[in-house]
Amino acid sequence: MRYFIDISYKGTSYHGWQIQKNAHTLQVEIENALFRLLGVQTPIMASGRTDAGVHAKQQIAHFDTAEAIDIERLKYRLNRYFARDIVINSIVEVKPDAHARFNATERAYEYYVNQNKNPFLQELSYYFPKPLNVDLMNQAASKLLGVQDFESFSKVKTDVNNFICNITRAEWQIENVSLVFHVTANRFLRGMVRALVGTLLEVGLEKITVEDFKKIIEQKDRTAAGDAAPPKGLFLSKVTYPSSIYSN
Amino acid sequence: MRYFIDISYKGTSYHGWQIQKNAHTLQVEIENALFRLLGVQTPIMASGRTDAGVHAKQQIAHFDTAEAIDIERLKYRLNRYFARDIVINSIVEVKPDAHARFNATERAYEYYVNQNKNPFLQELSYYFPKPLNVDLMNQAASKLLGVQDFESFSKVKTDVNNFICNITRAEWQIENVSLVFHVTANRFLRGMVRALVGTLLEVGLEKITVEDFKKIIEQKDRTAAGDAAPPKGLFLSKVTYPSSIYSN
Incomplete structure (x- = not known):
């Protein structure tokens, strides 16, 4: 199953979106949260990177799960997990080949x-x-x-x-x-x-x-x-x- | 000469308004700035205290100087001196007995x-x-x-x-x-x-x-x-x- 996740964030405290070795980035934080809440490593792919200090009113990323998930429950738990500078606006199921980066028009x-x-x-x-x-x-x-x-x-x-x-x-x-x-x-x-x-x-x-x-x-x-x-x-x-x- | 100073601030980084020993407060910061820019110790008296973390869209304080000052120049220099979380909106001359705390209605x-x-x-x-x-x-x-x-x-x-x-x-x-x-x-x-x-x-x-x-x-x-x-x-x-x- 593939899902699109719609995220807002204040970028001030992060070294940008993209995973980096030994740096606190948004992608790392969100993947860590998904790992904790879903129990399996869950890589995410965003529509594009944002640089250190840049914010998002709407960033979209996709991730896959082996089975269908309770979308509302995951959204609720993610919003509880994160401090106030990361907000999950929605999670929606998409077609298995939908791609957050390549399909963005x-x-x-x-x-x-x-x-x-x-x-x-x-x-x-x-x-x-x-x-x-x-x-x-x-x-x-x-x-x-x-x-x-x-x-x-x-x-x-x-x-x-x-x-x-x-x-x-x-x-x-x-x-x-x-x-x-x-x-x-x-x-x-x-x-x-x-x-x-x-x-x-x-x-x-x-x-x-x-x-x-x-x-x-x-x-x-x-x-x-x-x-x-x-x-x-x-x-x-x-x-x-x-x-x-x-x-x- | 007595002046009223109109100040906005984001209180997040300060231990409130009031002077405290060994604490970074708004009153201390503003008095330090006046001392640097005017060259003499210049105590200020606010309309009232705000607690740690509390903000102000408008706080008023008074201070005295021995001679008339160039108001616009001091406002400009104070705004350059402070980081972006303290803003001086205006400085106006008031009567010598006007009191920021006691005269506020x-x-x-x-x-x-x-x-x-x-x-x-x-x-x-x-x-x-x-x-x-x-x-x-x-x-x-x-x-x-x-x-x-x-x-x-x-x-x-x-x-x-x-x-x-x-x-x-x-x-x-x-x-x-x-x-x-x-x-x-x-x-x-x-x-x-x-x-x-x-x-x-x-x-x-x-x-x-x-x-x-x-x-x-x-x-x-x-x-x-x-x-x-x-x-x-x-x-x-x-x-x-x-x-x-x-x-x-």
Whole structure:
């Protein structure tokens, strides 16, 4: 039996998602919990990794069990097991070949910037007090839309064989006390959202123009783009699958 | 010259407001910052203490200087000095005899309860998953209104000589994903809001009735009331002064 598990987490206390030797990661914590509660080693496979300090409103992973499980009971026990920074939103049965990484058709991220110092968002947004031209940031963001090569915004150390992504949403919005960058694509490269945000902030500061930003995309060279924005402002917010993956 | 300083803080990393020997408190941190930036020992007096782990959206304190200061510059330097969990909202000149504690006419608190596990509110609300009858909690809260003796909700160790408070607002509201208790009074006793919330939650669980709650007030005995709710859900939200305290 295969299940998809829908997880929210605050990434502050973790060395990212992916299992690492001798490091406290989200994947390790969740696999440890499943081992304790199910009594067997239960590896999980996520839609994608998140870096150290990055959060998730919705991360999806799959895992297998030899027999059908009581979904509601496992969800309840996992939420009791974890401290408050890991929350299990749901567990659903899927077809045995459904794959959390390969079947995801779309990933959405949000990046939170705060221009005013706010003591309650310390670990959940990037405090950036310099004045920003949000209109220019949105003009530049619109250049990201469509199927393009985004090598300029990928970490150099990567194991992908191409840098083509289809970005379907890229815009900044003012939401309550935050300035939020929404970006959705079929896939993302390593460090891509933080590199996009770091470069768009340079547009907002008017250090580079919208035309410069367009050229940075075309250069396919990471050194052309700006510094990565810090991880604490970044949230994986939604992962989308075709309805055909669900059993029945 | 006397100034009022308007401060927000996340109380998680501090042993409360009040100066203590060998403890990292908000008052110590702010006095240290003023000493560094002004070059002279500058004691501050707040509207009231907050306990360890309690937050403030607005805390007011006063301090004196020998000469007039550049208010905007000091605010800017203090915000640069502090990490992100202490924010200076404003500094205003007041009359030399204006007193942050004695002249405050009203204090408002908010207490945040979350019935769903939320990873992003870990240090900012009380996670309380048991079903609550909010209607009964509001019926009980309405019994708090007016001038009454609230000894039942005061810590036993206290230096006040009476327990009379005038509560002008006491109600629960649903706000986004939280259930929020709003309470306003001319003064509060030690541990009062947390004792009120703990006892109102017992009403919400239907462990005690609204009539029982009314009797608890009348008993003037702390052991009659419920346990104190944890500090992390509590925010000092507003302190009010008469306009006559401001200079000019």
